[in-house]
Amino acid sequence: MEVLRADRKFKDFNYYNLKQDNYFLLPFKFHRLKNNKEVIVNEVGDFIIVDPGTVEKIVKRQVSKEDDEDLYANLLANFFISEERISPLIDVLATRYRTKKHFLNYFTGLHIFVITLRCEHTCFYCQVSRATENKDMFDMSIENIDRGIEYMLRSPNPHVTMEFQGGEALLAFDRIKYAVEKAEVETSKVGKGLTLVVCTNLAVVNEEILQYCKEHKILISTSLDGPKHVHDHNRHKPRASSYEFATNGINLAREILGHDQVSALMTTTKYSLDYPIEIVEEYFNRGFSGIFLRNISPYGFALRTEKTKYETAKFLEFYKVALNKVLEFNLNGTYFTEDLAKIFLQKMITPFGVGYVDLQSPAGLINGVIVYNYDGSVYCTDESRMLAEQADFTFKLGTLENSYEELYFGDKAMEISEVWANEALTGCSECAFQQYCGADPVHNHATQGNMYGYRPTSDFCEKNMSVIEYLLELMDENPEIKEIFEGWVAPRTH
Incomplete structure (x- = not known):
């Protein structure tokens, strides 16, 4: 019992210091693609496709500014990491989030x-x-x-x-x-x-x-x-x-x-x-x-x-x-x-x-x-x-x-509102594709018997995740297709 009490004592402040080596982690989620690469997605939907094992390196603060110059710069520029406890560009990130929910x-x-x-x-x-x-x-x-x-x-x-x-x-x-x-x-x-x-x-x-x-x-x-x-x-x-x-x-x-x-x-x-x-x-x-x-x-x-x-x-x-x-x-x-x-x-x-x-x-x-x-x-x-x-x-x-x-x-509107945000749904809140997907209480009710739904057996989830994953793989494997996709969502003048 004495050992248990000792383990439960508050740790020194440095134990809780999120910064190790040269950066802090900002919120992001990750997913392993079928081609074995990993995709990381931040809170506003920016994504980077990286080699296997990169997520673990990022989390363990093993990405070096000197040895992984391009990756480090991408992570920093796209709000996956910060060199300060609170990013100096946090207001930019907040503005971008508001734009997504405009x-x-x-x-x-x-x-x-x-x-x-x-x-x-x-x-x-x-x-x-x-x-x-x-x-x-x-x-x-x-x-x-x-x-x-x-x-x-x-x-x-x-x-x-x-x-x-x-x-x-x-x-x-x-x-x-x-x-x-x-x-x-x-x-x-x-x-x-x-x-x-x-x-x-x-x-x-x-x-x-x-x-x-x-x-x-x-x-x-x-x-x-x-x-x-x-x-x-x-x-x-x-x-x-x-x-x-x-x-x-x-x-x-x-x-x-x-x-x-x-x-x-x-x-x-x-x-x-x-x-x-x-x-x-x-x-x-x-x-x-x-x-x-x-x-x-x-x-x-x-x-x-x-x-x-x-x-x-x-x-x-x-x-x-x-x-x-x-x-x-x-x-x-x-x-x-x-x-x-x-x-x-x-x-x-x-x-x-x-x-x-x-x-x-x-x-x-x-x-x-x-x-x-x-x-x-x-x-x-x-x-x-x-x-x-x-x-x-x-x-x-x-x-x-x-x-x-x-x-x-x-x-009725209040009841529905409790389950209409995927940020607060189990199975969605931790999904890397959350920012690209949506919540559909009506579909959940029709196919699974309740508004909340259950993601592991949801055909809505299966379809959307598979299509998103396929689009990511196409862009990663063929720069010409990535350019085509960018053209689809660019403003058209004619």
Whole structure:
């Protein structure tokens, strides 16, 4: 017992002196890549890829200014070590951290209006329940549109995006017109900027609709899953080719609105997994400047059929083949991006954060996006609305009958806020890729049964970590690819 008491005595001050030899450690995390190299990442996302064993040398203060001149200089310049107890550039580091979290300054920017649940497609992986065309009881009421706009204007964000979704949004085009004209008047009164987006499969689009979109500067977002056989398989339209409707609609919309006013998204189904090259080529040949390789979301009908289910590892195989095809175009001199990689690279290479709500911490739900459903229900993300269509109302914030404060700052919002920062989640807080990733309580709940989630079995974690690691390895192994990636996130002048 006497020995135990002696061991518990306070040590001499020098025992706690963090400086050994010539530097202090600043906070950083590390990860061993598949090529056996190590990557170290600091609190603002700066990274350095180093040889095996370097992390141990850094921690043991065995990196010498004389013998490891380049490494020492990189560590010092990138806030991994400091020659003083408190770095003289600590305010610079703090400013850079604030810049990464700058999106929090503005609060909710994306306001999704589910204008109708009606749809003329019967896509087997649809993420929501859909109603047949003639059931206008599934259209958003004028009263709910008015209240949604009122709450949109309450957001402190100086520029808001009003996005119309469905069902097929254009089946309720009369409601869209009302909402657009009302929003334009009301935002001008308070001096807010306004971006308008319609999400549509383009099956019912016509020149009259597009001329209206041109007059009111409405952007078009559509779906294109790949070449004809892939798109028609994934996005079924009875007695017709959804691919023909989509591609004809894209051409007409570009002709009337302008080429860059039309964007497209793809969803990777089990069927899609066999055609990574063909899917990329479809986007390239259609004149898009890039493609977003998205895995299927675990919501709605996507969970009810074996046609859509696949392991995350299968998607990652698909993703790497498709990304390499994208890089092939770039290596041959043509600018063409992959948007998931581009989002990660923005966080890895630049000092700025991203507006993509799935990869933010604190999470983008409520902070970045809110959903006003056709029936007046309010959800914190589109995915949480999809869960509600399966009778899971965990993420329902309330209805448009509630006050703004009750919806945005009520008990449900407070409950979600406890798990929406990856800096405070076990498995994320110590992860080297924390700064590049995000928190997704809705995905955790849908796939693992609770908002907190469990990282070792999380497909969200598996996908993001694998993609980030692959990007790091590509940059380390090929300087030309690193230069291409830097070009993707650099400001473009044309």
